[in-house]
Amino acid sequence: MSSANSVNSGISGETNPLCQVSLDQLRLRTSEKWHVYPPDVLPLFVAEMDVLPAEPVARAITDAVTRGDTGYPAGTAYAEALAGFARERWGWDGVVVERTAMMPDVMRGIVEILDVISSPADAVVVNCPVYPPFYHFVEHTGRRIEEAPLGEDGRLDLAALEEAFERAARHGSRPVHLLCSPHNPTGTVHTADELTALAALAARHGVRVVSDEIHAPLVLPGAVFVPYLSVPGAENGMALMSASKAWNLAGLKAAVALAGPAAADDLARIPAWVQEGPSHLGVIAHTAALREGTPWLDGLLDGLAANRDLLAGLLADHLPGVRYRPGEGTYLAWLDCRNLGLGDDPAAVFLEHGKVALNSGPSFGTGGAGHARLNLAASPELLTEAVRRMAAATLSRGASRTVRP
Known part of the structure; x- marks a missing residue:
């Protein structure tokens, strides 16, 4: 070999x-x-x-280092590139730059969002089996995890979700559902109907949805990625996206948090210093990936x-x-x-x-x-x-x- x-x-x-x-x-x-x-x-x-x-990514990094552009991140180029990619790839105009914020990475962004929309007394619902850091990061914040297992077909089980939402509501007044979309580890790509039903269920139970969409560009032929914030009823939801998984840029950390129109004020409450946490070279690399990759x-x-x-x-x-x-x-x-x-x-x-x-x-x-x-x-x-x-x-x-x- x-x-x-x-x-x-x-x-x-x-x-x-x-x-x-x-x-x-x-x-x-x-x-x-x-x-x-x-x-x-x-x-x-x-x-x-x-x-x-990808060649455009390597070139962007090399050019930045050559000119000494290795300081702190600034501006909205990453969000603008994501907006263009979303429009061309998914036919979605929902990345509104004014309702975005740069994050150090997706999991750090999730923790910051949890801090502004819930308290340590509140519970977080996850669809198991699921990405292990969901457990590690959430539990580190002091929050309780409530599991809503996927169905035998590997898809969202609305009955299990409703039971988990009810349990979560008993532990605090601001429960959260941490959605993995596409789902890790099963590779399930949630449909528009499934996400719409989820949004309606969350609204009935007063649950805020935060969608980890780091794998969004990695949808294989035959399936279609649907951003959670694109479905009816998701106006108070939030999502996190990044080019890191699709272009193998985990060592160049950066992500973008997105807010639905009813969640813009929550996103604005994330401290400014958090938005200075991404790698500047990461932002450059991710922007190049989305624009030219x-x-x-x-x-x-x-x-x-x-x-x-x-x-x-x-x-x-x-x-x-x-x-x-x-x-x-x-x-x-x-x-x-x-x-x-x-x-x-x-x-x-x-x-x-x-x-x-x-x-x-x-x-x-x-x-x-x-x-x-x-x-x-x-x-x-x-x-x-x-x-x-x-x-x-x-x-x-x-x-x-x-x-x-």
């Missing part, structure tokens, strides 16, 4: 960003994905992609769609006991490994016996036991080798009925 290629992808390596970096080159990286585990482990866990930066993104989405199909085929061939519902968005795959007999944390088995690092299912809350999250944003070659190793690890544990070598 000394080089990346487009095995079974059907996508040209020239246009697929996932096929342009060799494994040897990836091993030189010092970020979390390629630094935490020893070289014999294939890392398919944390949300980093095995890609080179769409062709690169389109190539990435084609590659991710091919990897999604490749993974489904690999699992059917080598690990038929794994239940996998291909996601409509993100570059994450949620694997139901309960039939393999590997216990509550199959990722631990894959790591110990197969040298493949996935995210542990139980960390995603209720519904995560027996599951693992896999990062699809790798070369087809690496993905193929990872599934082969996972099958071998499962065989080593005696689960031969659900494994094909």
Whole structure:
């Protein structure tokens, strides 16, 4: 595995960003994905992609450093670029620059929004299984988490949400629903009807909705992203967006908070010094991605769609006991490994016996036991080798009925 290629992808390596970096080159990286585990482990866990930066992004960063433009962030260029991207990509004119604010990153933005629309006595509803930092950050603020599990189909369950909203209302007068859209880890892309029903339900129960839409640009062919603030009834909602996931810019932190028309005053109460927290180079990079990085993104989405199909085929061939519902968005795959007999944390088995690092299912809350999250944003070659190793690890544990070598 000394080089990346487009095995079974059907996508040209020239246009697929996932096929342009060799494994040897990836091993030189010092970020979390390629630094935490020893070289014999294939890392398919944390949300980093095995890609080179889009050319406009790399150029913008290089130009900024060359001219010494490395100070504090200022202005509205990021929000303006996001408004243009939203208009062209989603046909949505709802990014009103005057109702936006720069944030250090999405999770920090969520905490700041929680501080202005609720108190530590209030509860926060999440749809589990869900991105683990939702639990970590919210609980660190002293707020109570109320879980509203997704349905068996991986979609929003309005009955479970209503029960959670009722429980949340008993703990404080200003409950919040922290929505993940598209959903991490399942890759579910919520529909306009689902979001409209959610907005109506939240209004009936006095719940404010804050939507984490960091994966919004990563909706694969066949699905359509719907911004929460675009649906009827979401006027007092808030959302956070960022170019960090879609263009692999997690190390260049920046995000944008958006307010519905009835939430503008709440957004204005976030302290000005918080808005000075993003990386200036991050703002420059994200702005360039949104303005000029769409062709690169389109190539990435084609590659991710091919990897999604490749993974489904690999699992059917080598690990038929794994239940996998291909996601409509993100570059994450949620694997139901309960039939393999590997216990509550199959990722631990894959790591110990197969040298493949996935995210542990139980960390995603209720519904995560027996599951693992896999990062699809790798070369087809690496993905193929990872599934082969996972099958071998499962065989080593005696689960031969659900494994094909």
